[in-house]
Amino acid sequence: MPNTHPTADPRIVVVTPHAGQIFAPGDTLRVHVSLQAPLQANYISVSALGLGDLQRENYNSTTYDAKFTIPNYIAGPITLQPAITDTNNTFITGPAQ
Numbered sequence: 001m002p003n004t005h006p007t008a009d010p011r012i013v014v015v016t017p018h019a020g021q022i023f024a025p026g027d028t029l030r031v032h033v034s035l036q037a038p039l040q041a042n043y044i045s046v047s048a049l050g051l052g053d054l055q056r057e058n059y060n061s062t063t064y065d066a067k068f069t070i071p072n073y074i075a076g077p078i079t080l081q082p083a084i085t086d087t088n089n090t091f092i093t094g095p096a097q
Contacts, residue, residue: 011036012082012094014046019097025072033064033082033094041084049079049096061087 015032023029031046031054044064046054051074054066064082082094 008095009039009092010095011039012084012092014080014082014094014097017080023070023078025070025074027070029068029070029078031064031066031068031080033066035062035084037062039084040087042087042089043085045083047081047083049081051078054080 013034013036015034017023017029017031033044033046035041035044040061042061044059045056046064046066048054048068051068051071054068056064056066058065070078079096081096084092084094086092
């Protein structure tokens, strides 16, 4: 789905993991995304680029938690891309991390 905004919206924040954290194959990566007011979402997702959407654990209109087990075939950085559909059903991406 194309982003309707020319740049990522900084109000969509990947709180954890922190950029540069190191994980090994088999580790569980826990992701927490927070939306800064007044932004609210009908839907929030996080994709690990090249691997698809992460399994959602908790979600409300302003936070999202997911977990992901690092596969054995992954070496190097993983880029996380948060995205939402806001209360006007506008698709918005946050900064990739």
